[in-house]
Amino acid sequence: MSESLSKEEAKILVDKYAEDAIRPMKNHKGFILWMGFLGLVLVIFAYAYFLQLRDGLSVTAMRDYVSWGLYIANFVFFVAASLVGMLISAVLGLLNQKWVKPITRVSEIIALGFVLIAGLVIITDMGRPDRFLNLFLHGRLQSPIVWDVTVIITYTAISTLLFLLPLIPDLAFIKRRMKDMPKWQYHIYNVLSLGWMGTAEQYKLLHKSIRMLSIIIVPVALSIHTVTSWLFASTLRSGWDTTIFGPYFVAGAFVAGAAAVIILMFILRSNYKLEDYFTDHHFDMMGRLLVLVSLLYAYFNINEFLVPAYKMRSGEAVHLYTLFQGAYAGLFWSVQIIGMGLPIIFMMFKEWRKPANLTFIAIIVLIAAFIKRIIIVVPTLLHPYLPIQNVPEKFHQYFPTWIEMAVTAGAFAMALIIITILLKVFPVIPMWELAEEKGITEEFEKQE
Amino acid sequence: MKKNNIITNFSVLLILLMPLMGWTQSEWMVSDTKQKEKNPVAFSDASVKDGKVQFMANCKSCHGDPGKDNGLPLVPKPTDLTLQAFLDLNTDGSIYHKMTDGQITMPSYKAILSDQQRWSIVNFLRSMDKNHKVAESVAASKPQKEAPKEEVAIAEAPYYLSLSVDAAKNEATTVFQGTLNGEKTAIEGAEIFIGIKRYFNNLPVMDAGATTNSQGIIKTSYPGDLLSGEDGKAELIAYVIDTETYGEITAHQEITLSPAHPNHFKDTRALWADRSHFPWWLMITYLSIVLIVWSVMAKVVINMLKIKSLGK
Secondary structure (H helix, E strand, C coil), X not given: CCCCCCHHHHHHHHHHHHHHHHHHHCCCHHHHHHHHHHHHHHHHHHXXXXXXXXXXXXXXCCCCCCCCCHHHHHHHHHHHHXXXXXXXXXXXXXXXXXXXXXXXXXXXXHHHHHHHHHHHHHHHCXXXXXXXXXXXXXXXXXXXXXXXXXXXXXXXXXXXXXXXCCXXXXXHHHHHHCCCCCHHHHHHHHHHCCCCCCXXXXXXXXXXXXXXXXXXHHHHHHHHHHHHHHHHHCCCXXXXXXXXXXXXXXXXXXXXXXXXXXXXXXXXXXXXCCCCCCCHHHHHHHHHHHHHHHHHHHHHHHHHHHHHHHHCXXXXXXXXXXXXXCCCHHHHHHHHHHHHHHHHHHHXXXXXXXXXXXXXXXXXXXXXXXXXXXXXXXXXXXXXXXXXXXXXXXXXXXXXXXXXXXXXXXXXXXXXXXXXXXXXHCCCCCHXXXXXXXXXXXXXXXXX | CHHHHHHHHHXXXXXXXXHHHHHHHCCCCCCHHHHHCCCCCCXXXXXXXXXXXXXXXXXXXXXXXXXXXXXXXXXXXXXXXXXXXXHHHCCHHHHHHHHHHCECCECCCCXXXXXXHHHHHHHHHHCCCCCCCCCHHHXXXXXXXXXXXXXXXXXXXXXXXXXXXXCCCCEEEEEEEEEECCEEEEXXXXXXXXXXXXXXXXXXXXXXXXXXXXXXXXXXXXXXXXXXXXXXXXXXXXXXXXXXXXXXCEEEEEEECECCCCCCHHHCCCCXXXXXHXXXXXXXXXXXXXXXXXXXXXXXXXXXXXXXXXXX
């Protein structure tokens, strides 16, 4: 794309970038309404969590057998959704997939929003959150939990850097272009743009740093979800005791993350007239990407269920029967068919990769991804090796209480608040990268 | 004919539903023929004693002490099987089949106890039955069950329990005595727990259900090859089980079992060890990964600072 543009054209294009990038950052009614709604969810969350702190985890439906419930399923979901930042901006970026450029920031924002809250979600699963520090004081290096904490902190740090670094030229640009912004906002841009002048040397350092982060984030992101899967796979329980859990989780994470990106792209595009950046072509490509990762996920699913189902080893069989034709059959088959099988088939047709259609599919896929996490966590716990005997009826099943649902909703609200604020404060379009592609960096960096 | 058919169908259905009903209603279903089954094991001292041993070992944990109605508070409650009401209501066959088949929380003992043992438990329960009439044929050899031996000594407090040990033979002897007319008198037929002290609960070494003989004595051997600490020291403990009648009476005796070779279990570096005993390979892997990743990040931050200084 190096057809050179004339000075005039370049100027028009850069002005357009400025206008389009600043538009979503302006205040409007929808924003207040949306934040008000999220705030309300947070208030309910606060009350529910207060009850949980006061009365302990007995306010949840978790009991002796199902000791991991909605919270852990939600945690796995959050970690999964955060993985997409790595997939889109690092893997596809390194593979030189040019079309992915305008989407990188959206995916990084999603990654950041979810990974920042993932750690908090774990804390809501603790009856005594005041003992959280004990993990650092007394944690055993041999425990996957400690690895998980390490890797989540690391991934959060890298994601933050990978979000801030490519923002530098854009923030300097916005600082020049955006009029009548409050002082604090100017201040943020001033600090975060690091006195960016757009010199060749600065560009060189920037490119080098982004490349370094893009490379290092790949193994870290893989390990964040692999280690999360090891929290399950390093036990002997039926349904978790499998060697395939690492890649199975990672593939599932790509599916959830890609779906989340599609949804956010669609919201941005239709709310802020960003059709020129999130084009039909982008949706088409994201649709193809979703098919690809879904196929990968389907492949792991077949391995995950078919191989043990062929052997039907006694403990495993009890678990599989529950999923295939028992209490969880309805959920299981809907998730597998409606959430994975049908979307793959539909998305093979171009018609269904159109923005609205694809978003519809992405919503279904995302919901299914959440339910899938519950199916991974709960049924296994209902089949301990020791029979469930002489215990209250409640111990035999698990259905989350309203408090668990409210706390989970609160976690979503927090992630969405972070995402919304990031979208408000920072330009969602990576302008300098687009300018670079068009060969108009000079115009882009022109100081006024 | 037709009507007959309906009735047959209906009863077949009912029979098919019976296990289900039994499951949901916790009603015991023991068929007539099973109820009428006769006890093939003759009622004898030996059989009663065997039954008692089996009962104490297998059933007591849920059904409680015979005659005390102190079974576990389960729902449905495990009946005290020595209550007259229960014994009057249930035939031998009925008791036998209930323990053989089990139902919900009541385990099935079909695979756990032999036929002989299960019938012996029935005999043991019957030995508590005031209305039990021993069948004619066995009556001749009827044991001295009714013999009022127990009434001989009505010893009173204070009670004495002594515990002595023959270390060479690994044998423990308890003597249980009460007071009669100011003299120490042996108490017969009392159940005494003898065991080795452990954390949380004691390891029983006496025969389940063993009672004191006419001299108030119970002898038992204990496993001398048991490992216990670095010096093999352990404590033998004996107490009278029937605390309601006798109160809390215990005796202790130090014994020597086999020394456990001081192992350096805790000093092993392993995945399962405590936090200070992580394996080195793990530490090196962990540290190097963390170090590499964070130094890349540090390098990026330095680059950012460089960008900043270039902007001045």
